[in-house]
Amino acid sequence: MIMGKSAICAVPFSAEDIPVIVNLTNFMPEYVVDFVVAPGGLGLEGKDIGAAENRGELGYTVTSNLNDSIKSCDTVLILSKDKSGHLYDYGIKAVEEAIRQRKDIICLLDLDRETMNRYKEICHEENIGFRCILEDELPRVSYRDISEPLYHPYAPVVFIGELAENVQGYEVFYNLVKLCQDKGLRVSAIGPERANGLFGFHTIDFSDMRGELGSRVYRVNKYVRNIEEQENPGIIIIKLPKPMMKFDEDVRYDFGLSAYMVSQAVPASFFIACSPYGFFSEKFWEPMSGSFQAKFGYEIDAVHISNKMIDNTDEMDKNKLCFVHMPGRKVQEVIEEVSDESSFILGNLTEPKYMERVVEEIENSLIHVPYGLIV
Amino acid sequence: MEQQVKQSKPLILPFKTPLGFYFYETNRNEIVAVNEQLYKYIDAVIKDNEQEIHQFGEEVVRQYGDLKDCGYLCTNHVKEIKHPATDELELFLERKIDSITLQVTQKCNLRCSYCVYSENSYPSQRSHSEKMMSFETAKKAVDFYFMHSMDTKQPNISFYGGEPFLNEELIKQVVDYARRVFEGRNITFTTTTNATLLTDDLIDYLAENKFNLMISLDGPKSIHNQNRVFAANKKGSYDTVIRNIRKIWENHPEFAKTVSINMVINPENSYEEINKLFNDRYIRKMRCLHSIVEKDEGETVNYSDEYVNESLYNQFLGILSTVGRFKKAGVGKTTIDEIENMEHEIQKIRYGVLGDVAAPGGPCIPGKMRLFINCKGEFYPCERVNEISECMNIGSLDRGLDKDKINSLLNIGKLTEDECRNCWAFTQCILCGKKADKDGKLSAEKKRKYCQESKRMAFSKIKNKVLLFELKRHLSGEGNSLNDVNIFREVK
Numbered sequence: 005m006i007m008g009k010s011a012i013c014a015v016p017f018s019a020e021d022i023p024v025i026v027n028l029t030n031f032m033p034e035y036v037v038d039f040v041v042a043p044g045g046l047g048l049e050g051k052d053i054g055a056a057e058n059r060g061e062l063g064y065t066v067t068s069n070l071n072d073s074i075k076s077c078d079t080v081l082i083l084s085k086d087k088s089g090h091l092y093d094y095g096i097k098a099v100e101e102a103i104r105q106r107k108d109i110i111c112l113l114d115l116d117r118e119t120m121n122r123y124k125e126i127c128h129e130e131n132i133g134f135r136c137i138l139e140d141e142l143p144r145v146s147y148r149d150i151s152e153p154l155y156h157p158y159a160p161v162v163f164i165g166e167l168a169e170n171v172q173g174y175e176v177f178y179n180l181v182k183l184c185q186d187k188g189l190r191v192s193a194i195g196p197e198r199a200n201g202l203f204g205f206h207t208i209d210f211s212d213m214r215g216e217l218g219s220r221v222y223r224v225n226k227y228v229r230n231i232e233e234q235e236n237p238g239i240i241i242i243k244l245p246k247p248m249m250k251f252d253e254d255v256r257y258d259f260g261l262s263a264y265m266v267s268q269a270v271p272a273s274f275f276i277a278c279s280p281y282g283f284f285s286e287k288f289w290e291p292m293s294g295s296f297q298a299k300f301g302y303e304i305d306a307v308h309i310s311n312k313m314i315d316n317t318d319e320m321d322k323n324k325l326c327f328v329h330m331p332g333r334k335v336q337e338v339i340e341e342v343s344d345e346s347s348f349i350l351g352n353l354t355e356p357k358y359m360e361r362v363v364e365e366i367e368n369s370l371i372h373v374p375y376g377l378i379v
Numbered sequence: 380m381e382q383q384v385k386q387s388k389p390l391i392l393p394f395k396t397p398l399g400f401y402f403y404e405t406n407r408n409e410i411v412a413v414n415e416q417l418y419k420y421i422d423a424v425i426k427d428n429e430q431e432i433h434q435f436g437e438e439v440v441r442q443y444g445d446l447k448d449c450g451y452l453c454t455n456h457v458k459e460i461k462h463p464a465t466d467e468l469e470l471f472l473e474r475k476i477d478s479i480t481l482q483v484t485q486k487c488n489l490r491c492s493y494c495v496y497s498e499n500s501y502p503s504q505r506s507h508s509e510k511m512m513s514f515e516t517a518k519k520a521v522d523f524y525f526m527h528s529m530d531t532k533q534p535n536i537s538f539y540g541g542e543p544f545l546n547e548e549l550i551k552q553v554v555d556y557a558r559r560v561f562e563g564r565n566i567t568f569t570t571t572t573n574a575t576l577l578t579d580d581l582i583d584y585l586a587e588n589k590f591n592l593m594i595s596l597d598g599p600k601s602i603h604n605q606n607r608v609f610a611a612n613k614k615g616s617y618d619t620v621i622r623n624i625r626k627i628w629e630n631h632p633e634f635a636k637t638v639s640i641n642m643v644i645n646p647e648n649s650y651e652e653i654n655k656l657f658n659d660r661y662i663r664k665m666r667c668l669h670s671i672v673e674k675d676e677g678e679t680v681n682y683s684d685e686y687v688n689e690s691l692y693n694q695f696l697g698i699l700s701t702v703g704r705f706k707k708a709g710v711g712k713t714t715i716d717e718i719e720n721m722e723h724e725i726q727k728i729r730y731g732v733l734g735d736v737a738a739p740g741g742p743c744i745p746g747k748m749r750l751f752i753n754c755k756g757e758f759y760p761c762e763r764v765n766e767i768s769e770c771m772n773i774g775s776l777d778r779g780l781d782k783d784k785i786n787s788l789l790n791i792g793k794l795t796e797d798e799c800r801n802c803w804a805f806t807q808c809i810l811c812g813k814k815a816d817k818d819g820k821l822s823a824e825k826k827r828k829y830c831q832e833s834k835r836m837a838f839s840k841i842k843n844k845v846l847l848f849e850l851k852r853h854l855s856g857e858g859n860s861l862n863d864v865n866i867f868r869e870v871k
Contacts, residue, residue: 016563043563047529056529058474068562090565253729317464317744318477321533328467328475328530 010034013077013107015041016094017048017066019056021083023175024112024199026053026062028081030182031203039073040064043094058311058329070098074105079133084112084198099123108133112198137201140208142223143230150222155229159192159237160273160370163302165244165263168251168325172310173278176353177243180276181205183356183363184239189371192235194228195243206231210245211262224269238371242266248277248296254322260299267300273370276306276353276362281313281330284342284350293348306362307346308353311335389452392803392838393422398849403841406453406733408806410841412848417442421452455733457800460792462738468789471747472780476527478535478569480762481520481553482753483546485510489573489616492606493643493672496541505766507610511546512754517553519776520752525560534561537569537749539762544576554588567591571641573607575616577623579630586627586634593641596620596662599655602648621659628661635661642669642713646682650689650711657712669713690714702850725844727807739792739799739808741833745785746773760788760812769819771812787821788812794823798830807837 014025017040028037042048048056048066055066067073074080080102085092095113102109103126111134115123120136127134162180166173174197181193193205201207210224232240244267249260275296283289293304311330318326336352343351343358349365351358392403400418403410413421420439423431446452464471485508490497495504521536528534536557538550550570557566569591577585585592596617597603604615628635640662644653657663674680693714699705701718710718745760752758753766756776764771773788774780791812792799799805810833815826 045525045560045562045564045566047525058529090563094563253726313467313470315471315475315530317471317747318475318532319748324532326475326530326532328470330467330470 009036010078011036011038011076012079012081013039013041013073014081014083015039015070015073015098016083016085016091017042017053017056018046018083018085018091020170020174022053022057022062023172023178023197024083025064026175027178027182027203030178035079037064039077040066041070041073041098042066042068043091044068054332057332059332070101071105074098074101074107077107079108079110081202082109082111082113084114087114103127103130103132106130106132109135110202111136112202114198137198137207139198139201140206140227142208142220143226145219145222145226149226150219154222154225154269156271157228157232157240159232159240160366161228161240161242161270162274162276162366163242163244163267163272164195164276164278165248166246166278167249167283168247168280168312168314169257171278171280171312172308172354173243176276176278176308176359177241178203179354179356179359180362181241183359184241184366187363187367189238190236192231192237192240193242194231194240196245197243210266211258217265221265221269224266228270239366240270242270242272248300251325255325256323264300267302272300272302274305274366275300275302276308277304278308278310278353280325280327281309281311281335283307284309284338286346289346289348289350304348305365306349306353307351308358309335309339309350310352388425388427389421389454390456390801390803390805391421391425391452392841393418393425394838394841396842396845396849398853399845401845402452403728403803404451404453405803405805406455407450408728408731408733409451410728410844411446411451413442413446417446450732455735457733457737457805458735460738460790460796460799461736462742462744462789462792464744465786465789468744468782468786471744472782472785473527475530476524476747476750477531478537478749479520479524480537480539480749480751481512481517482539482541482751482762483512483517483543483549483553484541485754486545487541487573488545488575488610489542489607490610490613491608493645493674495673507541510754512549514549514552516752516754516756516776517549518556519756521553521557521560523776524750534564534566535569536566537571537762539571539751542573542576543570544572544581547576547581551584569593571595573616574620574623575609577626579626582623582627582630586631589634589637592638593668594620594624594638595641595643596624596656597643597645598648598653599658602645602653603656605648606643606645621662624661624665636664639666639668642667643672644669644713645672646680646686646690649683649685650693650713651685653686654711654713663712667712667716669716694718698846698850701847702854704854721840721843724840725847728840728844731806733806737805738790739802739810740806741808742789742791742811745788745812746780752776760785764813765816767819768816770816770821771819791815791821791826794821794826795830798827802830802834804834804837807840809833809836 012028012035014037025037025040028035040053049068051066052061053064053066054060054062080098082095082099085095092113099109099111109127109132115136124134164173164177177195181191184191193200194208196207196209198207208227228240245262247257247260248263250256289304289307297303311332312327313330315326315328339352349361353359353362390405394401395418400413400415401410402413402421416435416439420435420443487507496507536553543550554568568588571593574594597607600617603617607616608614609616627638671680693711694717696705697710697714697718700707700710701722707715746758749761750758751760751762757772758774758780759766759771760773770784773784794815810826810829812821814829815821817825
């Protein structure tokens with residue numbers, strides 16, 4: 005534990021939480037992650053969190069000792085988990101253990117209202133801090149709103165989209181936000197991840213398709229407008245919900261409709277595509293970029309190659325993609341080879357080396373524009 | 380049906396039906412409908428019939444050219460046979476073994492006449508024995524699986540025998556241990572059983588632990604009891620099995636809905652008689668998977684005329700039911716399984732371009748999909764292979780996985796590289812190492828023996844897809860014949 009900082013125990017950890025863990029102290033300097041807890045069944049006990057994705061060390065060791073970790077920390081951070089999975093139950097178990105040990109709780113789990121109120125009440129009675137991160141709600145729009153043209157943000161808008169689920173788009177998003185902040189830019193960051201709310205950004209479930217589709221475009225537009233008016237950002241960074249398109253006839257996601265809806269609502273000035281491992285060729289990316297231009301209205305400006313390789317041989321669930329993680333070092337070697345030959349930025353954008361190139365490009369093309377900026 | 384194609388000619392299979400003309404394009408894994416003239420022209424090109432080729436008019440030649448411009452009638456052949464997973468084999472086996480199957484015992488309380496382990500019936504296989512897997516071996520197996528499944532989303536352990544529940548205590552120990560080892564992950568358990576040993580307590584246990592249970596049942600009493608008899612007294616096991624199935628339904632109706640019936644059909648019996656099994660009010664509600672009885676090498680399966688006729692008629696009804704022209708309830712249950720399987724299989728014929736380096740469609744990644752671990756802790760690609768064959772032994776709990784042997788099984792197409800590269804059924808091939816296993820070695824000669832069967836099955840898939848296409852087209856009033864269709868189109 006570092007003096008003057010609150011020690012966090014983050015639980016239950018799984019590979020998708022790497023971006024939260026590695027960025028937590030960047031965005032919340034008053035905290036330090038002292039414990040990362042995962043059930044023993046994930047095979048991470050005693051290993052660095054990078055092992056979950058077959059990457060190099062990221063500086064945090066996983067333990068499966070929940071009770072002792074909670075005992076030694078100041079605050080328990082309950083990480084976001086899918087409600088139908090076993091780890092959700094483990095998260096609930098951690099909340100209850102934290103209450104038992106009278107530790108402050110920050111909860112990213114999607115709790116039903118009744119459970120949340122119950123925990124709030126108990127914590128209030130026991131004088132335990134309980135903070136639950138909730139999603140923003142899209143504003144309503146009036147008839148007048150939808151009779152007007154869409155609002156065009158003044159700040160340049162960067163979109164980050166994924167070609168398959170969880171191909172490190174989340175981590176790329178935080179890296180970009182951090183680097184832009186380091187350059188002195190005021191950033192408005194928006195995305196579906198719950199940790200955004202914790203880091204002072206915006207959490208929104210864009211893929212919630214309730215309501216008439218056309219008016220949803222206006223509601224998203226108004227949501228971004230409100231944020232811009234309140235925060236006056238130098239740049240808006242949006243992580244798009246769900247993959248950008250169906251993968252094949254079996255793995256359809258939402259056919260890219262959520263991404264399309266957001267793309268209609270806000271015009272992107274710069275787009276970063278996050279991809280599974282193996283897609284290096286310009287022969288692939290050039291037509292893809294053209295198709296994105298036609299479909300979404302923007303070309304691909306940069307590509308992140310993750311180390312997640314699609315496993316076509318897995319037949320457990322044909323409606324979901326399965327991945328195997330390539331060794332990070334090997335991916336890095338391949339990227340080094342192909343990156344220089346590429347006409348656009350292609351690299352591992354979880355690495356500062358490549359992300360700096362992206363930010364440089366964004367600055368040159370969108371921010372330090374000497375003339376011709378449309379206001 | 381089949382044309383021999385040489386390297387310079389399109390790698391396709393032209394074929395016709397009473398209603399239309401088609402070709403299957405190997406390089407794109409697609410079926411293309413063409414008009415009669417174009418079909419004849421393609422046929423002449425394939426047969427290298429120079430004289431006939433020159434008899435066709437400009438229009439047909441233009442259509443042929445159009446198809447080529449669109450990427451069809453491709454003359455490319457795979458240059459090198461190499462499974463796409465070859466270079467990353469180690470990675471898959473290190474991080475993503477999908478499931479394991481534990482042979483908890485080699486002992487069985489039944490002596491089914493067709494069972495590969497029955498004494499004397501199949502000299503090339505092991506026989507039933509008293510061997511049981513120890514908890515020490517099972518524990519090692521679970522640990523091995525745990526260490527090699529970091530990227531496996533839904534770990535699964537299957538229990539196999541003999542009759543697995545003759546080692547019930549071990550199964551319970553393994554479930555308990557695996558739940559602890561895989562804590563936080565959704566581990567599932569699967570068993571195929573003859574269901575003769577299912578007590579109330581055991582049924583409670585299986586339901587509580589959400590087992591994927593598959594019960595072997597071959598037909599009504601008269602048929603089931605012909606083959607599936609108790610070892611001790613040679614009496615049929617039907618009454619015991621049915622009694623236990625009823626117990627499952629009475630005690631755990633929700634769980635019962637998830638239990639399936641695994642049927643081995645002996646087609647010497649009549650189709651109608653076999654399907655009488657589904658008159659039972661419980662069995663009727665269960666999912667039924669079936670296969671035709673397998674014979675050892677050199678032996679053939681006999682089909683009675685009654686079976687063939689009734690089965691074909693039911694297939695006809697089944698096909699009609701897929702297009703809403705016949706009630707599914709009126710189709711034999713075994714045929715419904717066939718039709719569902721057919722619909723699943725024909726989905727595999729869809730666009731995907733073959734590269735210069737590829738492998739025929741047959742093999743899985745041995746050891747990755749469902750690593751079979753026998754009583755002694757020896758590894759095999761799955762439970763279907765011969766356990767006494769040297770080439771099928773791909774390692775052990777003590778030695779680990781034998782990557783070289785796995786590589787040879789994965790790239791089984793290399794055994795017959797030239798034939799495979801020039802074969803129209805390349806993508807739809809179903810042959811894996813099991814079919815090349817001869818006296819413990821991988822044999823090209825043995826593998827070739829199954830090529831015709833594999834092609835027949837590939838063609839059957841293609842034919843079924845076309846049949847459904849034609850039927851839907853006919854029913855939608857688009858006409859009976861494609862002869863007048865002047866353009867090509869993909870069969871959707």
